[in-house]
Each structure stands twice: as C-alpha cells, then as structure tokens.
Amino acid sequence: MQKKPLVQVKNLTKTFHLGKGMSLKAADQVSFEIYEGETLGLVGESGCGKSTTGRTIIGLYQPTSGEVIFDGLNVHQASGQERSKLTRNMQMIFQDPYASLNPRMNISEIISEGMALNGLYKGKERAERVIELLEMVGLQKEHAHRFPHEFSGGQRQRIGIARALAVNPRFIIADEPISALDVSVQAQVVNLMKNLQREQKLTYLFIAHDLAMVKHISDRIGVMYLGNLVEMTESEQLYEKPLHPYTQALLSAIPVPDPDLEKSRERMIIEGDVPSPIDPPSGCVFRTRCPVAKEVCAQQKPAWQEVEKNHFVACHIYQ
C-alpha cells in the first residue's frame, strides 16, 4: 500500500461548553493520519469522543484547536471553490438508517440531492446515475421512486451509502454504520462497503464500538478513551499485541462466540465505570481503572509515542 496521507489530523481538540462555566473536552489533542486507500477504524466505548472526532474531521463541528488537512486543504478554513471540492470529496454515512433519510423525499431525490448541490450530472444523466448507484449498492431501479419507510434497516443503510457515493467522494466517514442492524444484515453491509472500496478506490474512517467488526474491516485501528487516543496500530498487531492496558481490557471483555474458548479464557475485568468527561482524572485519563497505574500516571499526561514501528501508544509503562 502506498503510504500517502490523505487526511492529516493534527492536535485536534473539541470542547463543548455546557453553560454554568462547565465544559466537556470530547476530543483532546487527537493526532493521526489516514492513508489513501486504507480503512482506519476508530473504536472506544460510548462517550470516548470517536464520533466527535469524525464529525469534526468532516467539518460538521468547528474544532476548538488543532487542524484537519485533507489533500493539502485545511478543512476548517476552506471557502468557495476549495470548500465545494472538500464536500465533494468527503462524505459521511450515519448510524441510524431511520433518522438519516428524509421521510418526505423519495430515494431518487435523496440520492441526487448531493449531485444537484454540487452541479454534477445534468438532467437525464443524473437519473441514470441514480440507477447506477442503486445497482452498485445492491438495490434495483424500481426502488428509485419509493420512500424510506418502504425499506428495511439494511436497505436504508444501502441508500445512505448510495447517497454518499453520488458525488464520487474519495473519503467516507462511516459513523457506526452497522450498529443498528441485525447480525445477518451487518455482514451484508460490511461486505458491500469492502467491495465498493476496492472498486471505487475509497478511503474509509470506520467508527464503531464492535471491535470484532472493526478488526474485520480496518487496516489500522485507533483506540479512544475519554477523549484521548490511547493506542493506534495495524489491526492484526492490535489484536495480537495490545500495549495499552485499556486496549487489553477491551479485547478481553469481548465475549467470543466459542463456548470452549469462553470457559477456558482468563478474563481481565476492569472495575468501575468510565469517569465523567466533564471532570476527567488528572494525568492519564485511564488511571482510575488501570490495574497497573503508578504514581506518575496521576501527575503527568502520557506522551503519544511510537513504541514499535507503526505502533503508537500513550502510556507511562512504555516511557
């Protein structure tokens, strides 16, 4: 794989102000790169900041500090022509296939809205493009004039994918695209996304909490905890040699569909709950639940460093 970064996320911080002087740092100094043609998975439990990171990258949120560079363009400062180039090239697929499609628009209107806004494909060509897209995602041309309520969850997610592909993007952010779907349908959508990536040379940021699915689809995986990126490496490496105690706990907590293995497995169960992101622990945010926390963990935030080739981790054990 060529190692050309398509997206560069540099020290991205997003703070939400909650009133009464309270604030919530949803993403704290997050830095990583996404290479052309790869799938980068972002995992973590609810409230870890993975969706905020994705939404800030695509420009749905203005960052509090830090920047996102897409193919040489600063996402949050671009305007005019640069802006429209960015919107054409970066698209998003959402979690809820019910809420993310307008119930009053038919499928053809939903899919062609992006083309209309970007002035792509005129008249008859546009109608043909809609049919081409529907077939690309495994639906039929008869579906173009139906409305979202006539489709199942899996089919709606396919419509969401067709809408994202309509403007020929290079980069797609998929925010929990399969968590609302049934197991047997999840695999249909994931296989579709993988095939489309090959055919269309797409780059994905795949955000999800299901580590098994993320490992299946991603080339590299980043693990987030309480607004911080704690580890990032190739997916096989992350599974075989997790370095951060949180990643280790997360992998160990996932039950495997294999009864014998489950009975013999030594499980590392971390105590307690995720602390409030409004008042996160000092130093390393994971230290309150970490089985190997030392004194220094409360005093200093661990640095983000490359411990092995392409294996980044933020933990005091490795410093």
Place this chain on the structure above:
Amino acid sequence: MEKLLEVDGLQVAFKTHGGPIQAVRGVSFTLHKGETIAIVGESGCGKSVTAKSIMRLIPEHIGKIVGGKMLFQGKDLAQLPEKEMREMRGSQISMIFQDAMTSLNPTISIGEQIMEGIIRHQKVPRSEAKRQATEILQLVGIANPESRLKQYLHQFSGGMRQRIMIAIALVCKPAILIADEPTTALDVTIQAQIIELFQTIQRKTGVSIIMITHDLGVVAKIADRVNVMYAGKVVESGPVREIFYNPQHPYTKGLLSSMPRLDADRNIPLSPIPGTPPDLFAPPAGCAFAARCEYALEVCRAHQPEETQLGSKHVVSCWLQDPRAKKLTTAQQSPTGT
C-alpha cells in the same frame, strides 16, 4: 435435573391496524433447576414476546396468548388468573429489561423500589425489608449500600442501574430470572462485569436464568442450552456446544458465519444471510427461512418441517434432516451472498 418450567406450543398474537400478527407461532422449551438457557434470534423473531408471555406482561387489549401451555409448579401460567399471577411475579419469576432508565421509576428512591417487592410478597416490617435491601445491594456489587438506598436512579451510572434492576428482581429469591437483552445497552467492559455478576448470583442462589439476547458471544459465555428462534418459532435447540460446534439448521449456521471473530483472518469475507426475515402478517406456508435459505428444497416452501431429534437433546426443525433429502457435509463453506 429437575424440570422447573415447561413451555409447550406457545402461540401469541397481536392485534394491529394491519390485522392480526402471529408473533410467536408454537414455541416449546424446558427450563431445569439451576441452569441458564438462552433464546437467540434477530429483531422481530419473537424472543422478547416469548419472555413477556411467561411473565404475562403483554396487555390483553394488545396481544394475547392464543395457544399452548406454560407449566410451572403444577400450574399453567397461560391460564392463571391475574390475581394469582401477581403473586407469582417477583416472588417466583422475575424479569429484568434492557434499559433500566425506562424500566425503573426515576422519582422514587431505589431503596423504596427494592423494598416494594419485599413488603408486597413477604409481608414483613420496613426495618426487615430495609435489611434485606441492603443485603441484596451488597450481593450485586454496590458499595455503601445503606447510603445508596436513599439515592435516585439518575445518581447511578448505566452499569450500576443494571445492577439495581438485578437486585430488585432477585430480592424475593425467585426460582426463575428472565433477562431480556440485559447487556445490550452497555459498553463491553461493563457488559463483562454484568455477565460475571449473573454467574456469581447463579452460583450463590441457584436461580435458573432465561437469557434473551442476539449476541452469540454472550450466549457462548453464559448459556448451558440454546434455543434459536426465527420468525416466531424455535428452529434449533440444544446444548451450547452442539449449537456452536455442530449447528444443523441453515439459519443457525448462517448466524454463526455472518459474525466476524477477533481471531479470524480478515481477508476472508463474511458470509451474510441474504435477504430479510419474512412478513409475519402473512407468514409463509412452509418453512419461514426457505426464502433466504441456500439449501431450500421444493418441499420447504410448501410444508412446515417437523422436529427431528439429533442425539439426546439436540432438536432441529428442517427438511434437510428428512431421510429423503440430500445430505450436506457439515464442513461445507456456504457461498457468499449479498
């Protein structure tokens, strides 16, 4: 093992604007003392309706048990008058739900909610109820139980709320605990804690558990026996090892192969089950899975398959088990559908 609950041919129908809908179409299973059985299946397969029917929690004007028996302690729960059923709920059979925030009352302290069942069923003074409530909170792993009894639901985290719901369900020492997707709304690290808690509680109290879930990982971890449901019927049932290592129904096989595994090679594509479950307003005449089944025969579309007994406790409803059907090799890789 002693039989505790026998569900035999349960049928449940709902009245809707679109006409009657058969959500459960003849479900049978047995729960033994001290064991955990899992009911698995995808949304709409009737697993939650089955669970709610055992507790008789489906309001009569919405849905009705239209057939079958549910034998517990020599009584048929399907026929039991509401007054007797009320004595049963909480004291003999308890249920916990997916979302504690909507299942418990946010305006009443959790102590009151735990004591409500104790006072109702055991007719003991408040001081004794309070002692039992403190004890049960300790059992489910809540620190400082005495001061926490006075608190309200919003003062607890998601995992703690689930522990409180388990405490309420267990405080009157029921024989059966029904858990409907109890860990689905939780993060994995918290899910691991709660599953561990179920196992500890079962060891300490001997309660029998019916676990309703769609997560096969959870099933592998906790269940002794498994019932796989599809479109309102149990299509395959058996000991957990049989279901995972020797699945016979194409739907069970499909479910297992459509899930990615952490230890699998990610270059091998997943094998999804094509299509979607059938419309239960007009259930198909034959096997409900036939339309999605790659092995479907002509007979599958026309006639319902009978149950076939494989080994001592492994039962499957599939025409492929008929001696006249072509034999499949179990190692056969199913081709990739879309």
